[in-house]
Amino acid sequence: QSALTQPPSASGSPGQSVAISCTGTSSDVGGYDFVSWYQQHPGKAPKLLIYEVTKRPSGVPDRFSGHKSGNTASLTVSGLQAEDEADYYCASYTGTHYYVFGGGTKVTVL
Amino acid sequence: DVQLVESGGGLVQSGGSLRLSCAASGFRYSDFWMSWVRQAPGKGLEWVANIKGDGSETYYLNSVKGRFTISRDNALNSVYLQMNFLRAEDASLYYCVRYGYTAAFDLWGQGTMVTVSS
Numbered sequence: 001q002s003a004l005t006q007p008p009s010a011s012g013s014p015g016q017s018v019a020i021s022c023t024g025t026s027s028d029v030g031g032y033d034f035v036s037w038y039q040q041h042p043g044k045a046p047k048l049l050i051y052e053v054t055k056r057p058s059g060v061p062d063r064f065s066g067h068k069s070g071n072t073a074s075l076t077v078s079g080l081q082a083e084d085e086a087d088y089y090c091a092s093y094t095g096t097h098y099y100v101f102g103g104g105t106k107v108t109v110l
Numbered sequence: 111d112v113q114l115v116e117s118g119g120g121l122v123q124s125g126g127s128l129r130l131s132c133a134a135s136g137f138r139y140s141d142f143w144m145s146w147v148r149q150a151p152g153k154g155l156e157w158v159a160n161i162k163g164d165g166s167e168t169y170y171l172n173s174v175k176g177r178f179t180i181s182r183d184n185a186l187n188s189v190y191l192q193m194n195f196l197r198a199e200d201a202s203l204y205y206c207v208r209y210g211y212t213a214a215f216d217l218w219g220q221g222t223m224v225t226v227s228s
Contacts, residue, residue, distance in 0.1 A: 003154065003156075034213045034214070036212075036213075036214035036215065038155070038215070045205060045218040045219065045220055045221060046155065046205075046215075046218055047218070048212070048214055048215060048216045051212040051213060051214035051216070052212065052213055052214070055212070057212065057216065089154060089155050091155075091157075091214070091215065093213070096169070097143075097160060097167065097169040098157075098169060099145075099157040099160075100157065101147075101154060101155040101156060101157060102154070103154045104154040104155070
């Protein structure tokens with residue numbers, strides 16, 4: 001049950017794109033298409049952004065997109081906006097109803 | 111409204127016990143797996159435990175196995191986390207979370223804080 005690996009920080013100017021990686025193993029990210037992403041603003045509860053690697057819940061802007069290749073998943077935020085400044089976490093199913101989160105990435109809008 | 115509301119957090123001595131509660135509303139509660147996810151101050155998210163809709167299956171983070179017990183009462187639309195033998199490293203904000211049809215944690219409460227003193 002080791003945490004997935006995310007870069008601690010990422011940044012971009014308004015209108016630019018930023019990509020966040022989430023690296024696991026063949027036992028979690030690489031083994032299942034159950035990777036999800038969460039956005040957390042300071043002092044707030046996390047919010048689901050992406051599920052099943054690429055899908056967006058109703059109400060999440062299409063500026064947020066997910067992808068996976070091998071043991072690494074990624075979240076891309078296109079057309080950065082000030083309100084996108086937040087912490088982002090990935091999560092993966094690891095089998096037998098166990099789950100693991102990434103360490104989180106702080107996104108700064110310059 | 112669709113929501114989860116946690117309660118029961120507080121200050122407890124190392125080795126002590128605490129029971130967290132979470133009340134759900136606005137959805138068919140018994141249809142869903144429910145989870146507890148925690149976040150230590152300034153740290154990332156950590157999945158702790160989950161329970162099937164009918165309560166027949168439970169799963170735990172290795173470090174809490176044998177000390178924490180997740181349970182639910184579908185008549186009261188509530189899920190609980192009994193925490194025994196608490197350690198300093200258990201100090202966190204504990205979120206009650208719904209595991210939805212999306213195969214993801216799709217509904218979060220606001221959290222209840224657990225502080226462990228030595």
